[in-house]
Amino acid sequence: VYFYSGPGNFSEEMLRGKRVIVTGASSGIGEQMAYHLARMGAHVLLTARTEAKLQKVVDKCLDLGAASARYVSGSMESTAFAEEVVKEAEITWGGLDMLILNHIGHSFFDFFNGDVDHVRKLMETNFLSYVAMTVSALPMLKESEGSIVVVSSISGKVASPFTAPYSATKFALEGFFSSLRHEFIIENVNVSITLCILGYINTENAVRTVSHVIKGAPAPKEECALEIIRSGALRQRELHYPASIVTPTVLLRDFAPDFLDGLVRSNLRHGAA
Numbered sequence: 001v002y003f004y005s006g007p008g009n010f011s012e013e014m015l016r017g018k019r020v021i022v023t024g025a026s027s028g029i030g031e032q033m034a035y036h037l038a039r040m041g042a043h044v045l046l047t048a049r050t051e052a053k054l055q056k057v058v059d060k061c062l063d064l065g066a067a068s069a070r071y072v073s074g075s076m077e078s079t080a081f082a083e084e085v086v087k088e089a090e091i092t093w094g095g096l097d098m099l100i101l102n103h104i105g106h107s108f109f110d111f112f113n114g115d116v117d118h119v120r121k122l123m124e125t126n127f128l129s130y131v132a133m134t135v136s137a138l139p140m141l142k143e144s145e146g147s148i149v150v151v152s153s154i155s156g157k158v159a160s161p162f163t164a165p166y167s168a169t170k171f172a173l174e175g176f177f178s179s180l181r182h183e184f185i186i187e188n189v190n191v192s193i194t195l196c197i198l199g200y201i202n203t204e205n206a207v208r209t210v211s212h213v214i215k216g217a218p219a220p221k222e223e224c225a226l227e228i229i230r231s232g233a234l235r236q237r238e239l240h241y242p243a244s245i246v247t248p249t250v251l252l253r254d255f256a257p258d259f260l261d262g263l264v265r266s267n268l269r270h271g272a273a
């Protein structure tokens with residue numbers, strides 16, 4: 001088994017010298033992806049709102065061996081900023097190999113309070129900016145036969161209570177990017193689209209938001225980040241991480257939906273909100 005290495009095998013060399021944009025890279029899984037990519041010798045362009053954090057992540061990336069590392073700060077609430085980030089890659093690199101869409105705007109873990117403006121804002125940050133970045137980056141990705149990596153969640157496959165706006169943004173991603181994947185195949189566009197379905201991960205924000213209500217331990221963000229990069233490099237259609245939780249959950253969704261819904265609710269402590 002050790003000596004069998006088919007074309008589907010991952011090697012960290014695959015990322016050496018590659019030009020990669022990572023959004024939401026100032027903390028959590030995005031920050032960890034930046035460190036892995038740096039270690040692998042990629043060029044990274046990082047983005048998020050908080051400049052001070054981005055500067056620290058960029059410094060660490062340079063220490064870890066990144067071919068180059070820089071950042072652009074701004075908010076993905078505006079599609080103009082999303083386009084600006086891609087423009088920056090075009091100016092500095094003249095091309096792009098991988099677009100990792102990972103950022104999310106702040107949302108509540110609570111009963112839906114009827115705030116329609118919050119839903120609109122979250123759709124703009126978590127969904128529309130992903131579309132805008134993809135549109136701007138597509139000419140460069142076609143040229144390099146590159147990859148688009150979309151970070152989603154179990155919440156984009158199976159809804160849980162207290163995540164209505166967030167869940168809607170993640171479901172939207174699957175519809176849009178799966179349709180686009182068809183069109184790429186029809187038009188012989190060799191750009192891969194990888195949808196990452198993640199369970200509960202131990203990032204500071206997630207732990208702060210749900211550790212008091214969710215049963216079960218979160219999976220490590222470092223390993224999660226590596227799995228995302230690996231699945232993108234291998235041009236896989238979908239990543240399930242951790243697979244032991246995500247895959248059975250997704251299978252149960254269509255096979256036994258009411259049973260699954262009961263499981264989801266019982267996984268959240270009584271009086272969750």
Ligand SMILES: NC(=O)C1=CN([C@@H]2O[C@H](COP(=O)(O)OP(=O)(O)OC[C@H]3O[C@@H](n4cnc5c(N)ncnc54)[C@H](OP(=O)(O)O)[C@@H]3O)[C@@H](O)[C@H]2O)C=CC1
Pocket residue numbers: 023024025026027028029030047048049050051053074075076077101102103104105106125151152153154198199200201202203204205206
């Ligand atoms: N952690 C978990 O349990 C799970 C996470 N996921 C997914 O993984 C991805 C990463 O999550 P995680 O690492 O936990 O998230 P974090 O909250 O740790 O990081 C979010 C990132 O997005 C940035 N960000 C926040 N608001 C904006 C904005 N308006 N414009 C631009 N950037 C913004 C943040 O930086 P700044 O504030 O500086 O802008 C930060 O870099 C997300 O797509 C999430 O849905 C999926 C399932 C579970």
Ligand SMILES: CC(C)CCC[C@@H](C)[C@H]1CC[C@H]2[C@@H]3C(=O)C=C4C[C@@H](O)CC[C@]4(C)[C@H]3CC[C@]12C
Pocket residue numbers: 109153154155160163166198199200205206209210214245249263264267268
């Ligand atoms: C069968 C069960 C194991 C399924 C239940 C798992 C549910 C409860 C898990 C799976 C994915 C998780 C959410 C997620 O994707 C990302 C975030 C963003 C973060 O900033 C705040 C927390 C939040 C909303 C998580 C909340 C808890 C969720 C819904």
